[in-house]
Amino acid sequence: MAGGAEGIARDRVAVAGASGFVGRALVPRLVADGVRVRAIVRDLTRARTRLPPTVELSRADLASGDGLDRAVYGVDTAYYLVISLGSARGRAFAEQDREAARRFVEACDRSGVRRIIYLGGIGEADRPLPAHLASRREVARILGSGSAELTTVGAAMIVGAGGASFEMATQLVERLPVMVLPRWVETRSQPIALADIVEYLAGCRRLPATAGRSYDAGGPETLRYWELLLRIGARLGRVPRLVTVPVLTPSLSAHWVGFITEVDAATARPLVDGLVTEAVERDDSLRRLLPFRRTPFDTAVDLALAARAPAPGGRSRIRWRHFPRSLGGGPLRLFRGARRSG
Ligand SMILES: NC(=O)c1ccc[n+]([C@@H]2O[C@H](COP(=O)([O-])OP(=O)(O)OC[C@H]3O[C@@H](n4cnc5c(N)ncnc54)[C@H](OP(=O)(O)O)[C@@H]3O)[C@@H](O)[C@H]2O)c1
Numbered sequence: 607m608a609g610g611a612e613g614i615a616r617d618r619v620a621v622a623g624a625s626g627f628v629g630r631a632l633v634p635r636l637v638a639d640g641v642r643v644r645a646i647v648r649d650l651t652r653a654r655t656r657l658p659p660t661v662e663l664s665r666a667d668l669a670s671g672d673g674l675d676r677a678v679y680g681v682d683t684a685y686y687l688v689i690s691l692g693s694a695r696g697r698a699f700a701e702q703d704r705e706a707a708r709r710f711v712e713a714c715d716r717s718g719v720r721r722i723i724y725l726g727g728i729g730e731a732d733r734p735l736p737a738h739l740a741s742r743r744e745v746a747r748i749l750g751s752g753s754a755e756l757t758t759v760g761a762a763m764i765v766g767a768g769g770a771s772f773e774m775a776t777q778l779v780e781r782l783p784v785m786v787l788p789r790w791v792e793t794r795s796q797p798i799a800l801a802d803i804v805e806y807l808a809g810c811r812r813l814p815a816t817a818g819r820s821y822d823a824g825g826p827e828t829l830r831y832w833e834l835l836l837r838i839g840a841r842l843g844r845v846p847r848l849v850t851v852p853v854l855t856p857s858l859s860a861h862w863v864g865f866i867t868e869v870d871a872a873t874a875r876p877l878v879d880g881l882v883t884e885a886v887e888r889d890d891s892l893r894r895l896l897p898f899r900r901t902p903f904d905t906a907v908d909l910a911l912a913a914r915a916p917a918p919g920g921r922s923r924i925r926w927r928h929f930p931r932s933l934g935g936g937p938l939r940l941f942r943g944a945r946r947s948g
Pocket residue numbers: 622623624625626627628629647648649666667668669670686687688689690692693706725726727742760761762763764765769770771772
C-alpha cells in the first residue's frame with residue numbers, strides 16, 4: 607500500500623505495542639489529548655478488553671509484517687512500544703526485536719510517516735552494554751534509519767502494575783522474607799512512575815522540537831537497588847532482610863526470579879543482566895522542555911500496588927514447591943506466594 611504525504615492526517619497517531627504495559631496507559635492519554643489513535647495489536651479480542659472502546663484497532667504482526675502497511679497508512683506519528691522479551695526464547699529476543707524494528711521502519715517509509723517516538727532504556731552510552739540494553743539501542747538505530755524523524759525516550763524501571771521490572775522487584779519482596787542478592791544491589795537507578803513516562807511520551811508528540819532528538823526520562827529520586835527493594839517493602843508493610851553475597855551468577859539469579867515470581871526466567875535473565883548498568887538520566891533536557899511535578903517514588907509504588915489485580919479470593923494463596931534439583935535440589939521447600947490473574 608503506497609502512502610504519500612497527501613493522505614496523512616496530522617492528528618492521526620498509530621501506537622505499536624498498544625496492548626502492552628506502557629501502550630495501555632499511553633493510548634487513553636492520547637485520546638484525552640484529542641488525538642485519533644490507531645492501536646496496532648496482534649490480538650483484536652484481547653485488545654478490545656484492554657483499550658478504550660473508541661480506539662481504532664488494526665491487527666498487525668511485526669514478526670511477519672502481516673497487516674503492517676495498513677496499520678501505519680495515513681498516520682503522521684507512530685509510537686513504537688514493541689519488545690519481545692516476554693515472548694522470545696533465550697537470547698532470540700534481540701534478533702526478533704531487530705527484525706520487528708526493520709519491518710516497522712520500512713512500512714513507515716512506504717506510508718510517509720513523519721515521526722516515530724520510541725521508548726527504550728537508559729544506559730551508559732560509552733560502555734559495552736548488557737544484551738537487553740544493547741538490543742534496545744540497536745532498535746533505536748534501526749528506527750532512526752528511515753525517513754521519519756525519530757524521538758527516543760529512555761527510561762529505567764517504570765513503576766506501574768504489570769511492568770516486568772516492577773513486578774519482578776515487587777513479587778520478590780512480597781514473597782521472600784530474606785533476600786540473598788549479588789553486588790548489583792549497589793547499582794543506581796532512577797525509576798519513573800507510569801503516569802510520568804506517559805506524560806513525556808504524549809508531550810514529545812506535541813513538541814516538534816523533540817523530533818530527531820534523544821532524551822532520558824528519570825523519576826525524581828535516584829535509588830540503589832537495595833534501597834528500591836526496601837522502599838517497596840515499606841509500602842507493602844513487609845520489609846525483607848537483604849543479604850549480599852560476593853558472587854551470584856546472572857543465570858542463577860534469573861532462575862531464582864523465575865522460580866519465585868510470575869516473571870519467567872527467560873524474561874528475567876536479560877533484565878537481571880541489565881541491573882549491573884547504572885540507569886540514571888544523563889541530562890535533564892526533557893524535563894526542561896516538559897516541566898511538571900514528577901510523582902514521588904513512594905506515591906508511584908502505592909498507585910501501582912492499588913492498580914494490581916487482587917489475588918483470587920482476596921487473600922494470598924500459599925503454595926509449596928520443591929526447590930528444583932538443577933539449582934541445588936534436595937528436600938528444601940520454599941514458600942511461594944499467590945499467582946495473580948491479569
Ligand atoms: N516496563 C518497563 O519497566 C520499561 C522500562 C524502560 C523502558 N521500557 C520500554 O518500553 C517499551 C514497552 O515496554 P512494555 O513494558 O510496555 O512491554 P510489554 O508490556 O511487553 O509490551 C510489549 C508490546 O509489544 C507487542 N509486541 C511484541 N511482539 C510483537 C509483534 N511481533 N508484533 C506486534 N506487536 C508485538 C506486544 O503485543 P501483545 O500485547 O500482543 O503481546 C505488547 O503489546 C519497550 O521498548 C521497553 O524497552 C519499559
